[in-house]
Amino acid sequence: MAAGRIVASASRFVHFGTGSVIGGRVSLLIDRNLLAELTSSREVAIVSATNGKTTTTKLLSTALGSRQPVVSNWLGANMTPGIVAALATSNATDTAVLEVDERWVDSVLRATKANTVLLLNLSRDQLDRTQEVRKLAEQWRTALTATPPRTVIANADDPLVTWAALVAPRVIWIATGQEWTADASGCPACSGRIDFVGSEWSCASCDFKRPSIDVTVDDNTISIADQSFRAPLALPGRVNRVNAAFALAAASAMGTGIEAAFDALDDVTEVAGRYRVADFNGTKIRLLLAKNPAGWHEALELLEGPSTPLIVAINARIADGHDPSWLWDVAYERVGDRLVIAIGERRHDLAVRFRYGNITHVVADSLEDAMNLVRQSPNFDPTVPVDVASNYTAFQEHLEKVGGVL
Amino acid sequence: MTTSPRVNPTDSAVRIVSLYPDLLGTYGDGGNAVVLSRRLEWRGIAVEHITIDAGAPIPDSADLYLVGGGEDGPQVQATRELELSQGLHRAVDKGAVVLAICAGMQILGHRFPDATGTSREGLGLLDCETVRVDRPRAVGELLTSNAHLTTPHGRIDLGPLTGFENHAGRTIPGPNSTSLASVEVGEGNGDGSEGVVTGTVVGTYLHGPALARNPRLADALLEWVVGPNAMSPLDDSDIDALRTERFHAARDHELAPRRSWRDILRRS
Numbered sequence: 001m002a003a004g005r006i007v008a009s010a011s012r013f014v015h016f017g018t019g020s021v022i023g024g025r026v027s028l029l030i031d032r033n034l035l036a037e038l039t040s041s042r043e044v045a046i047v048s049a050t051n052g053k054t055t056t057t058k059l060l061s062t063a064l065g066s067r068q069p070v071v072s073n074w075l076g077a078n079m080t081p082g083i084v085a086a087l088a089t090s091n092a093t094d095t096a097v098l099e100v101d102e103r104w105v106d107s108v109l110r111a112t113k114a115n116t117v118l119l120l121n122l123s124r125d126q127l128d129r130t131q132e133v134r135k136l137a138e139q140w141r142t143a144l145t146a147t148p149p150r151t152v153i154a155n156a157d158d159p160l161v162t163w164a165a166l167v168a169p170r171v172i173w174i175a176t177g178q179e180w181t182a183d184a185s186g187c188p189a190c191s192g193r194i195d196f197v198g199s200e201w202s203c204a205s206c207d208f209k210r211p212s213i214d215v216t217v218d219d220n221t222i223s224i225a226d227q228s229f230r231a232p233l234a235l236p237g238r239v240n241r242v243n244a245a246f247a248l249a250a251a252s253a254m255g256t257g258i259e260a261a262f263d264a265l266d267d268v269t270e271v272a273g274r275y276r277v278a279d280f281n282g283t284k285i286r287l288l289l290a291k292n293p294a295g296w297h298e299a300l301e302l303l304e305g306p307s308t309p310l311i312v313a314i315n316a317r318i319a320d321g322h323d324p325s326w327l328w329d330v331a332y333e334r335v336g337d338r339l340v341i342a343i344g345e346r347r348h349d350l351a352v353r354f355r356y357g358n359i360t361h362v363v364a365d366s367l368e369d370a371m372n373l374v375r376q377s378p379n380f381d382p383t384v385p386v387d388v389a390s391n392y393t394a395f396q397e398h399l400e401k402v403g404g405v406l
Numbered sequence: 407m408t409t410s411p412r413v414n415p416t417d418s419a420v421r422i423v424s425l426y427p428d429l430l431g432t433y434g435d436g437g438n439a440v441v442l443s444r445r446l447e448w449r450g451i452a453v454e455h456i457t458i459d460a461g462a463p464i465p466d467s468a469d470l471y472l473v474g475g476g477e478d479g480p481q482v483q484a485t486r487e488l489e490l491s492q493g494l495h496r497a498v499d500k501g502a503v504v505l506a507i508c509a510g511m512q513i514l515g516h517r518f519p520d521a522t523g524t525s526r527e528g529l530g531l532l533d534c535e536t537v538r539v540d541r542p543r544a545v546g547e548l549l550t551s552n553a554h555l556t557t558p559h560g561r562i563d564l565g566p567l568t569g570f571e572n573h574a575g576r577t578i579p580g581p582n583s584t585s586l587a588s589v590e591v592g593e594g595n596g597d598g599s600e601g602v603v604t605g606t607v608v609g610t611y612l613h614g615p616a617l618a619r620n621p622r623l624a625d626a627l628l629e630w631v632v633g634p635n636a637m638s639p640l641d642d643s644d645i646d647a648l649r650t651e652r653f654h655a656a657r658d659h660e661l662a663p664r665r666s667w668r669d670i671l672r673r674s
Contacts, residue, residue, distance in 0.1 A: 124432060132477045185428040185459075186480060193428075193461060322546070323570045325614030328434030348648035352618050355644045356437070356444050363647070 035080055035111040038087040043095045044112045045250055046149075048105045048140075049120030050133075051295045052243050053078070055235070056120060057099040058271040059247035063261035064254060069094040075272055075405060079104045080111070095254075102136050106143035115150040116254055117168075118246050121176075122160040123183045123294035124329070126321030133160060133183050140164035151253040153246055156211050159201060163188035163208070172249045174215040175199065176242045180294040182329070217245045222262075224248055229262045234269045239298040270406075273395070277385045278402035283371055285311075286385040287402070289395045291320065293329035296389075300334045303387050307337055307379040310387050311370045313344035313394035320392050327353045335359060339377050341370040344394045367398060419452035420631055421468035425494065428459045429484045430510055433572070435474030437615025438505065441624050442470065449638050460484065464493025469631045471497060475508030475613050478521035485513040488529055498531055503630045504607040507616055508573055511602060511609030512536040519575060532609050533580035534602040543574045548592035548612055549656035550600045555586070555608065555626045559634050562626040566590070567600070568619045568652045569612030577602060577611075586610055591656040606630065619652060621645050 047057045054076055061072040071090035073083050078099045087096060100108045102122065109117065119140065122133045137160040144152065145167045154165035156173035160183065165171050177199070187194050192205025202209035215224045217238070222229045222245045233244050244265055251261040270276040277286045290299035303310060316322050324346050332340075332353060340361045342350035347363050354361035364370040367388065374386050390398055399405065424431075424439045439455050446453040458464055460483065471494060476484065488494055498504060504514070512518040515534040517525050523538045548571040553564035567587050576596035579585055586601025586608065587594075594600030594611055601610040608627070610616055617624040621642050629637050 134477070134479065182428075182431075186483070191479060191483060193459075323433070323572065323614075325434040325437075325570060328437030328440070328615040328618065348644070348651050351644040352648050353437075356440050356618065358444070363644075 033111075034084050035087070035108070038084060038092075039096060039112040039114075042093050043116075043254065044114035045095075045097045045116040045118065045254065046100050046105065046108060046112070046114045047098065047118045047120070047246075048100045048102055049118075050102060050123045050125050050292065051298070052120045052239065053099045055240065055271045055274065056118060056243040056246050057097055059244055059265055059268060060118070060250050061097045062264050062268050063247050063251040064095055064097065064256055066260050066264040067256050070097055071095070072097040073099055080107060083108060103139070105140055106146070109143045109147045109149070113147060113149075116153070116250050117144070117149045117151075118153045118250050119155065119161045119165055120243070120246060121155050121158045121178060121180075121294065123180055123292060124326065125292040125294075134186075134188060137161070137164045137188055141167055144168045151250075153249045153253065156213055157199075157201070159184040159194050159208070159210075160188055162211060166211070171211070172214045172253065173211045174217070174242070174245050174249065175213040176217060176245075177238070178242075180297045182293070215245050215249050217241050222248060224258060225252065227258060229258070233265055234267070235271070235275055237298060237302040239301075272405055273399040273402075276399070276402065280402060281368065281371060283375060283382065284385040285371070285388050285402070287395065287398055288387055288389040289392070290389045291391040291395075293326055296330040296332075299389050300331070303335070303338075303389075304384050305336070305338065308381065308384050308386060309339040309341060309374045309377045309379060310335055310389065311341045311343060311367070311374070312350055313367070313388065313390035313398065314342075314346040314350055315344050315391060315393045316346050317393045320394075324349045332359060333357045339374075339379065341373055343367060343370050344390070367401065419454040420446055420470065420628075421454045421456065421465075422470045422472065423465065423468040423497075424455070424457045424472045424474075425464065426460045426484050426487065427457055427474060429480035429487075430474035430476035430507075432474075432476050433508075433570075433614030435472070435507055435614055438472050438474075438507070438617045438624075441615070441617040441621075442472075442628060445621070445624055445628060445640065446632075448640055449636060451632060451636060460487050464488075464491045464497070466493045466496035466500065466502075468497060469502060470627060471502055471504045473504065473506040473510030473514065475510055477509075481509045481513055481518075482520050482526065485518075485526065485528060488513070495529070495531065498605070498607060501606060503627055504531065505617075505627060506532065506607065506609040508571075508611055508613040511611065512573075512575055512577065514607060514609060515577065515602070516580070531604070531607050532602050533583035533604045534577050534609070535580065536575040536577045538574065539576040539596065543572070544593035544596075544611075545572045546570070546592060547652065547656035548594060548600065549590045549653060550587035550592075550594065551590045553587035553600075553623070555603065555623075555630075556584075557626065557630045559629060562622075562629065564620065564622045564626060566649075566653060567610075567612055567616075567623060568649055568656065569610075569616050570614065571611045572613055573611055577609075580604075591659070619645070619649060 057074045071094045073086035078101045141164040152168040153172045155161045157178040187203040189208040190206040290296045514532040515528045518536040519538040550567040583604040585599035
C-alpha cells in the first residue's frame, strides 16, 4: 500500500496529469491484490453505466461526504489501476465511492466486495472497440451472482440493466423514464421482443417485465421511501434528477439520512467540467459532454434556446471510438432553427449529418473560429451561454481552454 | 435484368422500406433511409419511408428496401423472420432494389456463420457465401476503386466508395453475382473485392450510414427506381469535403487521427 502511494506521488511529480493511471499501473504489478487490501476495511460503493457514472459518483460522494470522509475516483480513471491509485492516498477506513468502467465491474466487485452497487444504464458506445451491450449485461449479471452486494440500485426502465440486477438479493428499482430503448428491443432472457407501452415494458414471449418501482423521478420531485424531494438541483435536466435519485437511494442504503444527503447535492454545480459555464474570450459558454446516442438524447433536451447558436465538437480518437457512424443515431433535427457550428477532427462528418437533417450549419476549424461566427449570428444573445457539446477528447480540449478541472 | 419496378414513376411517391431496424441497425444504419429520402425530396420527388420492425408484415410492393448491419444474435433472428415472411423475396421477384449492409449482406447470401461459427442457411437473395476465417476482425476505414452498378439504364460509375468496416466474415461472391468494387484500402470481401451485386440486390461491407459518404451510390439506387431523367444535380459540397478528408485518412492508414499518449493514459 505504501508502495502504491509512493508511485502515485512520483507520477504526479513527473506531471503525468493527476497521476491517476501511471501510479496505479505500477502498483498493480507490485501487488495484484492491492485493490482487495485497500478496500478490506472500508465501505465501498460501485457506480457503473454507459452514461452518467462520473456525475453520479460525484453526487454520491457529496451526499455521503456530509457525514463521513469519502474517497473517490470521480475524475474518470475508472479501471482497476486508476481506482487503486485513487485509494492508495486515502485513509484505510474512508468510505470509497468508485466509478467503474462497464467492462471492469466484475473484476472490481470481486476485489472490493462492495456492499452497494449502482447500475444506471447500458447503451451503444464506441462499438469499434468495446463489446456488444448485451454481453456487458451478461457480465454484470455474472458479477452480481459471483459476488452478491448487500444492495443494488438499478434502472427499472432499462431492460438490460434489469436483467443484470435481478440476480441480486436486494434491489432498489428506480423509474428513470429512460427514453433511449434502441439497444433493448430484444429480450435478454429469451431473445423475444420487448414491448414498451407507456411507462411499462414487458417481453412478448416470456415473463420478463419491468419490476415494481421503489423510487420515482418526475419534473419536480424525486420520491424515495415515502419522502418527496423537490427538484431542481443545481445540475440541469431530467437526466441529472435521475442521477441524483440514484445517489440519494444509495446514500440512504448506506445509512446517511436522505434529507442531509439531498441538501448536500445543491452544492454540486459541475462535475469534472461538465455543465460548467465559463468565459471564453469575452463570451459565456456552457460545456456539455455528449459522446453517444443515448447521451445526446439527454443533451439535446438541456440546450439553451430556442434559437441560441449551438457548437458541436466531435473527435474520433481511441478514447472516442474511431467510427462516428453513431452520429446518425442522434436526432439532431431536434435542434430546430438553431444555427449549428461543427468543429472537431470529424467536423465534416457532422456537416454531412446536419446537411441531411436540413439543419442550418457551418463548419469551423476551431472553438475560437466557431465563437466568432456565433457572435456574428443575428440570434446571438450575450446574456445566454452558448452551449458547446463535445464528445470525450474534444470535451477535454475545451475544458483545458477554460481552466481545466477545478 | 429486371426493369424499373415503378409502373408510373410520376404517379406516386417512391416507397422506401427499412427492414427490422430494431434488430439490424447498430451503427447508424438508419442514416441510409434519411439520405435516400432527402435526395428525392430535394429533387421534388415525393417519398414515403416505412419502418418495419421484426414480426410485422413486410409489404412487397415498395421500390427500395434497406437491410442494416447488426450483432450476431439479432442477425440470426432477422434471418428467421425474413425467411418466415417471404415479403422481401416477393419484392425482389417484382424487381425492387435492395441495399444490404454488412450483416445484412451476409444473411442475404446462401450461407453465413452465426455467433458460434456454425454455418447457417441464408436467404439466398444474394449469390454469395460468407465463412468465418482465422484472422483478426476487420475494423477500420475501407476505400474502394472501380465501383459501378449496372442498371437497366446502363452502367453507372460510382467513383471511389469510402466508409468504415467492422466485421469478421469473408464473403465469396458466386457465379451469378458481381462484386461492387475493388478494395484499395481495407479488407472488404477478403479477396480484394468489395460488396456483392445479384440482379437488383446490392450488398456491401461499408457499414452503417454507407450512403452518407457515397452520394453516387445513393443516386445510383434511386436512378434504378426513378430513371436517369429525374436525377437533377444536388449541392454535395459538404459531402465532397468529407470524402476528400476520408480518402486521405484511408490512404495514410490514419486509423487513429492525431491520437496522443495523453488520450491513451486518460482512458486506458
